Amino acid sequence: MLFTICIACCVFISSGATGNNITSIENVNENQNVLEVNADYVVTVKKQVKVYYKVKKKVKIKKKIRYKSKGKWKIKYKTKxxxxxxxxxxxxxxxxxxTVRDVPPSECKGSTRNCQSTNSAIVSKxxxxTTLINVTVPNPEPAPKAPTPIEKPIEVSEPGPEPQLSDFGGNETAYNELWxxxxxxxxxxxxxxxxxQTYNQYLHDYNNYLTALSQYKKTITxxxxxxxxxxxxxxxxFVQHYLDYSFYYNTKYGAVGTLSMKxxxxxxxxHLLIALARAAxxxxxxxxxxxxxNSGFRTGHVWAQLYVxxxxxxxxxxxxxxxxGTIANWNTATYTLKGIYSSLPF
Structure with a gap:
């Protein structure tokens, strides 16, 4: 007859019958804990157990025997x-x-008893x-372009009045040479x-360029x-900074109560994180x-996954x-997967 008692366990997780090559519920890179939506997860737990068995053993027993001798009771021991x-x-x-079922996104949208995503307080929060945000983006308008440079022309003096033939007393040769x-x-x-004139227009355009360049912004809000x-x-x-941690088992407040209790x-x-996400x-x-x-303490734990x-x-x-997308406070390589749920049963 054999009896077994569980001593310790570790976890190995593989893909289900669909043949997907999933070897862990976590991505290998802990800085990007992204879970692909594929097959259900087949969890294999390795355990060391005590196996008891019976052994037939010869035991020496001393048996007390009372007997009467010469009218008196006496005792002797006989070995058997x-x-x-x-x-x-x-x-x-x-x-x-x-097998742990990989619950699809289509089943992870509604309100439940402890995840009251349609509650007015949850929706308002x-x-x-998730209100509108101000962001800085590159300016879609191109930066002003400087005009093509033009060198300043060498100044030329204005000529005098046009020579007249009468000024030369009829000397056409002298007139023609001067004219x-x-x-x-x-x-x-x-x-x-x-x-x-072209140069003056360039100066005007360049001044306008400098004015536009001083007013141009590479980024806008x-x-x-x-x-x-x-x-x-x-x-x-919000959930990370709004709530204080309090130790107890299972559900105590639900999403609405947790929002109120802080x-x-x-x-x-x-519950609160999932309710706010589903409301959005x-x-x-x-x-x-x-x-x-990280402290070495091993215990049951619950966290959320958001589908984005x-x-x-x-x-x-x-x-x-x-x-x-990143878990750093516990070892994602050694945990035992217990279940994935659209509504938590405890």
Whole structure:
């Protein structure tokens, strides 16, 4: 006859029957704890158990015998041997396998008894958390461009009045020579006036460029709605900073009560986080596991997962060392997965 007693356990997680190559419920990189939505999770737990067995053992027994001799009662001992069974044990490694259903996002949207996502207080708080935000973005308008540089022309003096033939007493040769010289100077001066006008326009355009450049901003501030990821992160950080941690088992307050009490254990932290996420239209679910914290303490623990842009992101708001998608306060490589739920059963 064999009896078994559980001594210790560790966890191995593999993909289900669909053949997906999932070896852990966590991504290997703890800084990006993203869970792909694939098969259900097959959890194999390794245990060391005591196995008892019976051994037949020869036992020496002294039996007291009373007898009468010469009218008096006397006692003597007689040695006899009997066989009895004693129990011994040895340690044996056994494996227990069970399946944890990968709850899809479509089942992680509604309100439940402890996750009251449609409650007016929850909805109001969600709206205040996920309000419009001011963000700095690159200026869509291009920066002003400087005009093409133009060199300042060399100044040319204005020529005198046009020579007249009458001024030369009819000497056409002298007149023609002076008129040709005057005409060349006049043409040079006309060209100078044209280039100088272009140069003055360049100076005007350059001054306008400097004014526009002094007023131009490379970035501008715009008001816009938060993206789904920004909403998820705002909700996570609100719960993380708003609630104090209080130790107790299972659910005590629920989402609405936790919002009012401003404190809760990991279960009620998760109720509030999931209720706010679902109120914002973000699918969210519960994960339950046996976790070893950085202190070395191993215990049952509950945290959330938010579904954003096609991926599940871990959200454990009980520690300031954690971020959305990153768990740092317990060892994600050694925990035992107990269940994934759309509504927590405890």
């Amino acid at each position: 041997y009997k066989y009895r069974y004693v129990y011994k044990y040895y340690y044996k490694t056994v494996y227990r396998t069970y 969600m709206k205040s958390i 040709n010289a005057w005409n060349e100077t006049n043409t040079t001066y006309a060209n100078y006036l044209e280039v100088n 715009v008001t816009r709605a938060q993206t789904t990821m920004e909403k998820a992160n705002s909700i996570f950080e 404190k809760g254990n990991c279960v009620d932290h998760t 239209g973000i699918p969210a679910r519960y994960v339950h596991g046996q976790c070893t914290f 842009n096609g991926k599940w992101y871990n959200a454990d708001a009980i520690s300031f060392s954690n971020k959305l």
